[in-house]
Amino acid sequence: xxxxxxxxxxxxxxxxxxxxxxxxxxxxxxxxxxxxxxxxxxxxxxxxxxxxxxxxxxxxxxxxxxxxxxxxxxxxxxxxxxxxxxxxxxxxxxxxxxxxxxxxxxxxxxxxxxxxxxxxxxxxxxxxxxxxxxxxxxxxxxxxxxxxxxxxxxxxxxxxxxxxxxxxxxxxxxxxxxxxxxxxxxxxxxxxxxxxxxxxxxxxxxxxxxxxxxxxxxxxxxxxxxxxxxxxxxxxxxxxxxxxxxxxxxxxxxxxxxxxxxxxxxxxxxxxxxxxxxxxxxxxxxxxxxxxxxxxxxxxxxxxxxxxxxxxxxxxxxxxxxxxxxxxxxxxxxxx
Ligand SMILES: Nc1ncnc2c1ncn2[C@@H]1O[C@H](COP(=O)(O)OP(=O)(O)OP(=O)(O)O)[C@@H](O)[C@H]1O
Numbered sequence: 001x002x003x004x005x006x007x008x009x010x011x012x013x014x015x016x017x018x019x020x021x022x023x024x025x026x027x028x029x030x031x032x033x034x035x036x037x038x039x040x041x042x043x044x045x046x047x048x049x050x051x052x053x054x055x056x057x058x059x060x061x062x063x064x065x066x067x068x069x070x071x072x073x074x075x076x077x078x079x080x081x082x083x084x085x086x087x088x089x090x091x092x093x094x095x096x097x098x099x100x101x102x103x104x105x106x107x108x109x110x111x112x113x114x115x116x117x118x119x120x121x122x123x124x125x126x127x128x129x130x131x132x133x134x135x136x137x138x139x140x141x142x143x144x145x146x147x148x149x150x151x152x153x154x155x156x157x158x159x160x161x162x163x164x165x166x167x168x169x170x171x172x173x174x175x176x177x178x179x180x181x182x183x184x185x186x187x188x189x190x191x192x193x194x195x196x197x198x199x200x201x202x203x204x205x206x207x208x209x210x211x212x213x214x215x216x217x218x219x220x221x222x223x224x225x226x227x228x229x230x231x232x233x234x235x236x237x238x239x240x241x242x243x244x245x246x247x248x249x250x251x252x253x254x255x256x257x258x259x260x261x262x263x264x265x266x267x268x269x270x271x272x273x274x275x276x277x278x279x280x281x282x283x284x285x286x287x288x289x290x291x292x293x294x295x296x297x298x299x300x301x302x303x304x305x306x307x308x309x310x311x312x313x314x315x316x317x318x319x320x321x322x323x324x325x326x327x328x329x330x331x332x333x334x335x336x
Contacts, residue, residue, distance in 0.1 A: 005065055006039030013038055018184045019071045020064055027053040080105060081239035082143050084266050089137030091290025099291045105264040108257060110277045113286030119270035123242045127160050161238035163228050175199060176212035182235055202230035205252050222251050233259045243269040246276060275312055278305040
């Protein structure tokens with residue numbers, strides 16, 4: 001393939017594989033008019049430019065070849081998953097969990113339990129597609145089968161997107177550039193349109209709107225979380241989304257959950273928040289490191305969820321008024 005790759009005119013290569021343009025751009029290399037075949041272009045590249053890029057010609061060719069292969073693999077690996085099965089292991093005292101839990105695409109499962117009970121551990125087991133090799137001894141099956149090593153140990157072909165409590169960006173890009181870059185890597189048809197959609201969606205989730213021009217490092221915690229949720233729902237290739245709590249500060253949890261569960265992703269959320277816990281299809285109760293119970297959200301609970309949401313709206317309103325420096329002297333009326 002390397003021969004064929006070398007003979008491909010650069011402009012064709014950039015058209016077919018936008019990731020190559022991003023790669024060359026990141027190295028500060030100019031593709032010129034793109035008429036030359038890749039091999040020819042590389043041979044004519046001045047030595048000092050190669051030196052600045054820190055790569056020999058052969059290495060550069062090998063990198064481009066590998067990049068194209070991996071991006072294609074990623075697209076293949078992103079085909080939908082129908083189910084994820086968790087085979088129980090043991091709790092902190094070594095007692096068997098006796099659980100076989102199948103979560104189907106499109107389902108939202110919440111994980112509840114006291115602090116330190118093992119909710120994050122459960123998410124971590126799913127994230128690494130545990131095969132009896134973590135402290136819990138749990139095993140994870142994908143579409144009823146144990147995942148192959150290539151799925152477990154290829155961090156660049158992620159099956160699972162994990163949104164953790166602290167999200168620190170290491171790049172200093174504007175929100176638009178950051179999401180556009182991701183959209184380009186995902187090879188979506190309309191990169192700019194998709195980026196706009198993700199940003200608009202994130203802005204719909206957060207009380208404090210942000211501009212696409214602001215740097216990702218300047219976003220507040222709530223804004224960052226909203227952006228990551230919109231990105232995971234609309235743009236991420238990963239069929240499984242794991243969320244370690246959606247804090248109620250600044251993110252519309254109801255919309256976030258509706259957005260995430262709208263597609264055919266498998267969503268697991270660890271939470272202490274009753275509004276989130278009751279909005280899942282099912283919830284796992286964790287006790288002493290083990291899954292003690294699997295509860296399907298009942299009709300009565302859904303009714304109560306609506307009442308709690310009204311109460312939550314009242315609380316949010318008071319919070320908003322306090323933030324604006326207002327007094328809360330008038331008698332608050334509980335909704336009936
Ligand atoms: N089945 C288990 N066997 C052994 N250790 C476990 C098991 N489950 C959890 N642990 C360990 O217990 C500790 C607390 O678990 P974890 O951090 O997952 O709790 P948590 O419920 O997420 O807490 P929080 O609500 O405070 O975030 C961790 O060190 C974890 O590795």
